[in-house]
Amino acid sequence: MSFKELVKVLGLGAVAVVLGVEWLDWLTRRLRVSRGPLKEVLFFPSPHVCVEHLFTRLRRFPCACPLPHGIETSFSRLLEHLLSARTSLDLCVFSFSHMELSRGILLLHKQGVIVRVVTDRDYMTITGSQIGTLRKAGICVRHEMSTAVHMHHKFALVDGKKLITGSLNWTLTAVQSNKENVMITEEPALVQPYQQEFQRLWEASDPTNHKPQTKLKPSFVISD
Amino acid sequence: MSFKELVKVLGLGAVAVVLGVEWLDWLTRRLRVSRGPLKEVLFFPSPHVCVEHLFTRLRRFPCACPLPHGIETSFSRLLEHLLSARTSLDLCVFSFSHMELSRGILLLHKQGVIVRVVTDRDYMTITGSQIGTLRKAGICVRHEMSTAVHMHHKFALVDGKKLITGSLNWTLTAVQSNKENVMITEEPALVQPYQQEFQRLWEASDPTNHKPQTKLKPSFVISD
Numbered sequence: 001m002s003f004k005e006l007v008k009v010l011g012l013g014a015v016a017v018v019l020g021v022e023w024l025d026w027l028t029r030r031l032r033v034s035r036g037p038l039k040e041v042l043f044f045p046s047p048h049v050c051v052e053h054l055f056t057r058l059r060r061f062p063c064a065c066p067l068p069h070g071i072e073t074s075f076s077r078l079l080e081h082l083l084s085a086r087t088s089l090d091l092c093v094f095s096f097s098h099m100e101l102s103r104g105i106l107l108l109h110k111q112g113v114i115v116r117v118v119t120d121r122d123y124m125t126i127t128g129s130q131i132g133t134l135r136k137a138g139i140c141v142r143h144e145m146s147t148a149v150h151m152h153h154k155f156a157l158v159d160g161k162k163l164i165t166g167s168l169n170w171t172l173t174a175v176q177s178n179k180e181n182v183m184i185t186e187e188p189a190l191v192q193p194y195q196q197e198f199q200r201l202w203e204a205s206d207p208t209n210h211k212p213q214t215k216l217k218p219s220f221v222i223s224d
Numbered sequence: 225m226s227f228k229e230l231v232k233v234l235g236l237g238a239v240a241v242v243l244g245v246e247w248l249d250w251l252t253r254r255l256r257v258s259r260g261p262l263k264e265v266l267f268f269p270s271p272h273v274c275v276e277h278l279f280t281r282l283r284r285f286p287c288a289c290p291l292p293h294g295i296e297t298s299f300s301r302l303l304e305h306l307l308s309a310r311t312s313l314d315l316c317v318f319s320f321s322h323m324e325l326s327r328g329i330l331l332l333h334k335q336g337v338i339v340r341v342v343t344d345r346d347y348m349t350i351t352g353s354q355i356g357t358l359r360k361a362g363i364c365v366r367h368e369m370s371t372a373v374h375m376h377h378k379f380a381l382v383d384g385k386k387l388i389t390g391s392l393n394w395t396l397t398a399v400q401s402n403k404e405n406v407m408i409t410e411e412p413a414l415v416q417p418y419q420q421e422f423q424r425l426w427e428a429s430d431p432t433n434h435k436p437q438t439k440l441k442p443s444f445v446i447s448d
Contacts, residue, residue: 039413043421149402152402152403153404154391167378167389168376173374181421190265
């Protein structure tokens, strides 16, 4: 094969590869549209792997930690969905002590995403809770003020259009040790009721509508 | 107006009412189809009302209890979906002490519905748990046997096609006092992963695959 022919073959090959990638991308988007809004289900426990690349947005494993790298898990998918927020994150969670999820929220807050958190009155003060860390960073957190025994929801709304909900509390035990489920969907018929519920709870938990409490609850150990 | 005219008007009125009801029924079904598979979201706490008519399948409030009658609540909707089972009910629940939900499952079992329950090893023996009642009635219950800290799921599959899932444990506190959510859907893309997860847990919890335990866990108080 002459040099000229070789160049021709390589050139045609490159064009074919580019067109193939474009076609695959188009096909993926087309299939996604035909399947309707996003619907994804994650099950836990999730293996403990490095998720550093999700925070730094570099895919070439910048970290030298001893954890396995480059592996997609239920937790990494959950974190990816959380970090996909561009304008707002509404979080309604019973128990929140997971350090990496907390780091994710702090990062979003730093990037200008409007974060609102509603949590349980008792569980917000337990040992290991990340609620104090979020508050210290300037994130607005409210707690349930009704006579309800517990604010037991575990859902999040990303940019008001993506719902993350399930049995999973945002704790290390839940993520790494329990049998749990999380559903992620952009189906409007499911997202809207949760958005309305969040707004209702947010307004009902507004401290300006309530008298200050004189009796403080003591701290106690983490439980799900 | 003569008697003949009166009969004519009444007759035409009756025909109009019947046609109107038929048209409304057709319209409701048409709208349901155009909206796609069932998607319903329930929020709790739910008011305590009489649900006796759901068990007896009579709509004329046969019971004389002091509770409010004829009111649809989140709990009555949940119970209605549960009682809609005709062939199978697969239940995967962390904590189960709610008497009326237990009664519903016993009724389904009596009607020949195949009921399978997977529950948490520790919470199945707590005070008030209905797991023993289900077992005594001949319902097959298995508990988590892996090293997982808790089997924390709270989902049910009705006839293998309707998914009931959320934050709600099947306890009186969860139903009547907590802020909770339950989603009911027949969307295949959401139902199928839960069906597969149930089957996986069911097989993994098969006692014939495990050695008998020598150490029994002590009973303890109910908590969510």
